[in-house]
Amino acid sequence: MTQTPPTSLPDWLRPLADLLGSVEAEQLAPRFPHPPADARPAAVLMLFSEGERGRELLLTERAATLRNHAGQISFPGGKQDDTDRDPVHTALREAEEEVGLDPSEVVVFGTLPTLWLPPSNHAVTPVLGYWTNPHPLTAHSPDEVEQVLPTSLDLLLDPERRFSVVHPSGWTGPAFDIGAETPLWGFTAGIISRLFERLGWERPWDATRTRPLPE
Numbered sequence: 001m002t003q004t005p006p007t008s009l010p011d012w013l014r015p016l017a018d019l020l021g022s023v024e025a026e027q028l029a030p031r032f033p034h035p036p037a038d039a040r041p042a043a044v045l046m047l048f049s050e051g052e053r054g055r056e057l058l059l060t061e062r063a064a065t066l067r068n069h070a071g072q073i074s075f076p077g078g079k080q081d082d083t084d085r086d087p088v089h090t091a092l093r094e095a096e097e098e099v100g101l102d103p104s105e106v107v108v109f110g111t112l113p114t115l116w117l118p119p120s121n122h123a124v125t126p127v128l129g130y131w132t133n134p135h136p137l138t139a140h141s142p143d144e145v146e147q148v149l150p151t152s153l154d155l156l157l158d159p160e161r162r163f164s165v166v167h168p169s170g171w172t173g174p175a176f177d178i179g180a181e182t183p184l185w186g187f188t189a190g191i192i193s194r195l196f197e198r199l200g201w202e203r204p205w206d207a208t209r210t211r212p213l214p215e
Helices: 011-019 087-099 186-199
Strands: 040-051 054-062 077-079 106-111 115-117 122-131 145-152 162-166 172-176 210-212
Touching: 011 040, 011 106, 011 122, 011 186, 040 087, 054 087, 077 087, 077 122, 087 106, 087 122, 087 145, 115 186, 172 186
Parallel strands: 040 122, 162 210
Antiparallel strands: 040 054, 040 077, 054 145, 106 122, 115 122, 162 172
């Protein structure tokens, strides 16, 4: 793993690296931006790459047997261990354990503000990385990951793939149809949606289009 200035990233990622100094937690998670004091530290890896299939973002489907966020689509990541040096270490370690990602192939170029994930009471730091040698990955920890989902940025930016999910409680949030059985929604979808909007990557889509949250 190396940390790098924006100038060594591909041109399309430089705006994201430049944004890191100004983006605020309230812009990414307006309902629950700041973790309480008793929240447990955690980190996720928001890993971008560019290969034969174009620009991609690495996502995973969580195992259906997990206590929290079972079956949801998410970034690789998890809670901080006592031996982890920092959120970068946590995110890379978790990605290696979950999907076999080699940390030496990841160029880390920053972090986003730490955000609160209320259902599990985690204080989650998203770590941004560029994967220099993209290749197929598989679930190394079936207790945590059902499948690996490398997802095209063009698909995530397709207005026809955008909608909002409606929870039985009335809560409404951003969602994406990425071709999996379960839509991308919740914490991960919120970060992607709001970050892409801040970057100016978002394309106009029908914000009135809603779907009920799947069981």
